[in-house]
Amino acid sequence: MRLEGKTVIVSGAAHGIGRAYSERLAADGANVALLDIDGGRNEEVAAGICAKKGRAIAIKTDVRDLAAFERAAAQTAKQFGAINGLVNNAGMLNVIPITRCNFEDIPDAEWDQAFTLNTKAAWYGCKSVLPYLRQAGGGSIVNIASSTVFRGVPTRAHYVASKSALIGFSRTLARELGASWIRVNVVCPGSTLSEEQPTDDTVAMREAPVKVRCLQRVEKPADLVGTIAFLMSDDSAFITGQTLLVDGGSAFN
Numbered sequence: 552m553r554l555e556g557k558t559v560i561v562s563g564a565a566h567g568i569g570r571a572y573s574e575r576l577a578a579d580g581a582n583v584a585l586l587d588i589d590g591g592r593n594e595e596v597a598a599g600i601c602a603k604k605g606r607a608i609a610i611k612t613d614v615r616d617l618a619a620f621e622r623a624a625a626q627t628a629k630q631f632g633a634i635n636g637l638v639n640n641a642g643m644l645n646v647i648p649i650t651r652c653n654f655e656d657i658p659d660a661e662w663d664q665a666f667t668l669n670t671k672a673a674w675y676g677c678k679s680v681l682p683y684l685r686q687a688g689g690g691s692i693v694n695i696a697s698s699t700v701f702r703g704v705p706t707r708a709h710y711v712a713s714k715s716a717l718i719g720f721s722r723t724l725a726r727e728l729g730a731s732w733i734r735v736n737v738v739c740p741g742s743t744l745s746e747e748q749p750t751d752d753t754v755a756m757r758e759a760p761v762k763v764r765c766l767q768r769v770e771k772p773a774d775l776v777g778t779i780a781f782l783m784s785d786d787s788a789f790i791t792g793q794t795l796l797v798d799g800g801s802a803f804n
């Protein structure tokens with residue numbers, strides 16, 4: 552299998568798109584460490600993967616806490632023997648909701664919360680896995696941003712700004728870590744129906760962007776998993792510093 556022998560950490564693995572990444576990486580043969588603040592759901596996702604003969608461990612982690620991220624990385628390396636990849640996926644959206652309002656009305660604390668979870672936690676993740684990726688002779692990091700960065704969607708300036716920062720961060724890391732054969736890329740999902748029990752209003756919200764896409768249908772978590780598996784695999788061994796939009800052709804990079 553494509554990812555046999557590789558160990559990948561996925562943050563925000565208990566729900567939505569992160570769950571889909573974890574299940575696909577495990578199905579492709581990777582050992583997967585699931586990090587999430589929702590310990591109960593995280594355990595269930597890991598158990599589901601193991602029931603299908605995959606290899607997964609659930610580690611309850613608040614990724615905004617550097618020491619907790621470092622402990623999770625150490626536990627992953629101890630369990631599986633190495634770390635080869637990291638998907639920094641935890642972010643604000645459904646489980647930790649965003650206030651949708653004009654930029655001048657964003658609550659001050661929520662601006663900071665967006666940057667802490669969407670941006671700073673990715674920095675913590677990269678720092679936490681770095682010694683292990685170096686030890687493995689290289690690796691792959693994917694930071695999850697958003698296609699809103701390229702479209703400038705109104706009413707969520709803090710979300711878009713915090714996701715935009717990941718692109719400059721990732722390009723810089725790609726330059727700093729290339730000598731260690733560590734690749735750093737960004738994936739930007741489009742508006743994705745990731746809610747587990749969507750209301751009619753949510754479905755309507757996810758259907759609205761369809762009309763601006765080249766490929767005119769609703770995006771689902773399954774549309775994103777192949778790109779993550781590719782970036783975690785050796786098939787992408789010469790790709791770094793790049794930003795891939797997986798949004799049905801909504802925006803162009």
Ligand SMILES: NC(=O)c1ccc[n+]([C@@H]2O[C@H](COP(=O)([O-])OP(=O)(O)OC[C@H]3O[C@@H](n4cnc5c(N)ncnc54)[C@H](O)[C@@H]3O)[C@@H](O)[C@H]2O)c1
Nearest residue numbers: 563565566567568587588613614642645646697742743745
């Ligand atoms: N769904 C979309 O339309 C869309 C579009 C573009 C980008 N994204 C991004 O993709 C990622 C996943 O989106 P989603 O729709 O699955 O979101 P979601 O809210 O459904 O899932 C986020 C996951 O992160 C976890 N999490 C939240 N705070 C955490 C913390 N402090 N520590 C550890 N885990 C934490 C949650 O428990 C949850 O499992 C996010 O970064 C999001 O911003 C989503």
